[in-house]
Amino acid sequence: MIVCDLCGQAKECLQKEIEGKEYDICPECWNPLAEKLTGKGRVKKEREMVFLPSVAPEPKPEEPKPVPGEPPKIWGGLGRPQ
Numbered sequence: 001m002i003v004c005d006l007c008g009q010a011k012e013c014l015q016k017e018i019e020g021k022e023y024d025i026c027p028e029c030w031n032p033l034a035e036k037l038t039g040k041g042r043v044k045k046e047r048e049m050v051f052l053p054s055v056a057p058e059p060k061p062e063e064p065k066p067v068p069g070e071p072p073k074i075w076g077g078l079g080r081p082q
């Protein structure tokens with residue numbers, strides 16, 4: 001049981017975040033409030049959410065490129081060591 005921030009009664013309150021503050025609000029108080037809030041307010045932009053770590057795309061590791069230059073040597077047949 002949590003004391004509702006709105007009506008002050010100990011009820012099964014829900015934790016609601018409004019304008020960056022958390023409130024414990026029971027369903028009886030929350031429902032009319034939610035109806036009032038419906039369609040209002042602004043959508044939060046992700047970058048304003050402080051608790052999220054900034055998600056930066058990880059740099060992809062570069063694949064080692066084959067070194068241009070010498071052609072592959074082919075040993076065979078000729079010049080066998082004795």
Ligand SMILES: [Zn+2]
Nearest residue numbers: 004007026029
């Ligand atoms: Zn209440």
